[in-house]
Amino acid sequence: MTGGAKSAIELRGLSVTYGSRGKNDKEVRAVRDCSFSIARGDIVGLVGESGSGKSSALMAIPRLLPAGTKVSGQIFCDGEDISALGEEAMNRWRWRRIALVPQGAMNSFTPHLSVERHITEVLTHHMKMTRREGRECAAELLKTVGLEAQGASSVLDRYPHELSGGQKQRAALATALACGPDFLLADEPTTALDVITQKEVLDMTAALVRERGMGLLLVTHDLPLAAGLCDVLIVMKEGSVVEIGPSRTVVDAPRHPYTRKLIQAIRSLEERTETEGE
Ligand SMILES: Nc1ncnc2c1ncn2[C@@H]1O[C@H](COP(=O)(O)OP(=O)(O)OP(=O)(O)O)[C@@H](O)[C@H]1O
Numbered sequence: 001m002t003g004g005a006k007s008a009i010e011l012r013g014l015s016v017t018y019g020s021r022g023k024n025d026k027e028v029r030a031v032r033d034c035s036f037s038i039a040r041g042d043i044v045g046l047v048g049e050s051g052s053g054k055s056s057a058l059m060a061i062p063r064l065l066p067a068g069t070k071v072s073g074q075i076f077c078d079g080e081d082i083s084a085l086g087e088e089a090m091n092r093w094r095w096r097r098i099a100l101v102p103q104g105a106m107n108s109f110t111p112h113l114s115v116e117r118h119i120t121e122v123l124t125h126h127m128k129m130t131r132r133e134g135r136e137c138a139a140e141l142l143k144t145v146g147l148e149a150q151g152a153s154s155v156l157d158r159y160p161h162e163l164s165g166g167q168k169q170r171a172a173l174a175t176a177l178a179c180g181p182d183f184l185l186a187d188e189p190t191t192a193l194d195v196i197t198q199k200e201v202l203d204m205t206a207a208l209v210r211e212r213g214m215g216l217l218l219v220t221h222d223l224p225l226a227a228g229l230c231d232v233l234i235v236m237k238e239g240s241v242v243e244i245g246p247s248r249t250v251v252d253a254p255r256h257p258y259t260r261k262l263i264q265a266i267r268s269l270e271e272r273t274e275t276e277g278e
């Protein structure tokens with residue numbers, strides 16, 4: 001890292017285009033010339049309507065987009081251009097420096113592997129731990145995310161179908177935290193959960209991120225939720241960043257008409273709910 005600069009992931013002019021799959025299929029320009037950064041110690045919310053390119057931008061960072069996708073622009077991590085790294089070098093950044101909770105993470109567990117195996121595989125592969133060390137570390141991680149042994153049955157030895165949605169999401173977070181990353185990329189980590197569990201899991205994620213001085217990129221549809229949790233908000237529309245700034249400023253004094261529309265829509269919904277409640 002260069003002289004005193006804050007540790008950060010920085011996207012410069014990122015564009016993502018999905019290739020066409022045939023004669024009648026067009027290319028999709030999912031992300032268009034986007035620039036933003038995620039500093040360590042910051043929680044950055046990426047919001048925008050469905051299809052605006054949030055997941056595409058997020059998945060471009062650890063370079064996990066489908067083969068054949070065209071990506072241009074640069075991605076720096078602590079001043080190093082990671083978009084120029086070879087696959088093997090990039091693999092060393094994944095999990096250890098930059099970890100991911102992908103969209104639908106709670107459905108991405110392998111059914112026949114226990115929670116312990118999911119976490120231990122990451123630790124043995126990326127941290128070169130033994131199975132025994134991995135198991136101990138996995139137990140600690142589960143405690144960290146509030147999944148202690150419940151009664152006689154340790155969550156460690158349960159299979160994905162034996163967990164609730166909230167527990168699965170916590171387990172996905174424990175897996176992402178396994179290698180002590182500097183940055184966490186979380187894509188809609190709680191949308192499938194009820195409102196209370198959603199808040200619990202997000203508050204816990206934010207607390208862990210703050211405690212560890214990590215940087216978090218949180219993708220969500222939910223602007224009020226992001227506004228309450230994030231230091232910085234980025235608003236995307238049709239592949240472009242249309243607004244970026246401290247959360248309070250974006251909510252209280254939105255500059256882009258699209259952000260104003262999003263905020264207005266939320267206010268009208270709140271007013272309607274209040275009137276109905278009277
Ligand atoms: N693998 C793919 N192949 C082709 N097009 C894709 C692919 N993945 C996404 N797209 C398209 O790219 C655009 C951006 O999609 P993306 O998933 O990044 O949006 P998003 O903001 O994350 O949406 P959501 O909030 O619904 O998750 C959309 O038009 C989508 O249809």
Ligand SMILES: [Mg+2]
Nearest residue numbers: 054055056103
């Ligand atoms: Mg998405």
